[in-house]
Amino acid sequence: MEIVDQLDLSEAVNAYASTGSRPYHPAMLVVSLLYGYATGVFFSRKLAQARHDSIDFRYICANTHPDHRTIADFRKRFLDELAGLFTQVLLIAQAKLGTVSLGGTKVKASASKRKALSWEHANRLEEQLKGEV
Structure with a gap:
């Protein structure tokens, strides 16, 4: 919330x-x-319902309950601005977290080879997600 x-x-x-x-x-x-x-x-509609049912949403929204129409209208009215704000959030998170690295220890896993991502496929997914933002 402080990021806002x-x-x-x-x-x-x-x-x-x-x-x-x-x-x-x-x-x-x-x-x-x-x-x-x-x-x-x-x-x-799910966001509006979550503001009633979910403690985390109630906290974030200061226990206010805008209806689904208010949420939809806001999203529609400020769609371009929201994309820019989401990019700002990613940049702030990157600046705060910096580089995150893990050890290079190899561990035998039982992951499916069909469900594992290749480097090329992961890069294509990344480009697709960037296009969606």
Whole structure:
């Protein structure tokens, strides 16, 4: 959640009118969307339900419960900005974590050779994921 404080949310914050009822803060919607993506909850209705059922979502959303329409509208309205924010999150995480390395010890495993990724296939998947972001 603290990572959202480092993101540039000015476009989303400035896009709301100063009149009318108070909207949900964009930071809360962004952090809940990012957390949902990280935990495999992608759909607006599932995200809205998770805010009622899941302690972690309730904590992230400060126990507020925007409905699925609010979530879907926010995602649709700020889709390009969300892609940029997600990239910012990855860059911040990379800067904080730096290089992560593991030992080179080889251990015999019972993994299926058909399900293991080749280096080339892993690179293709990486390019595909970058294209989706």
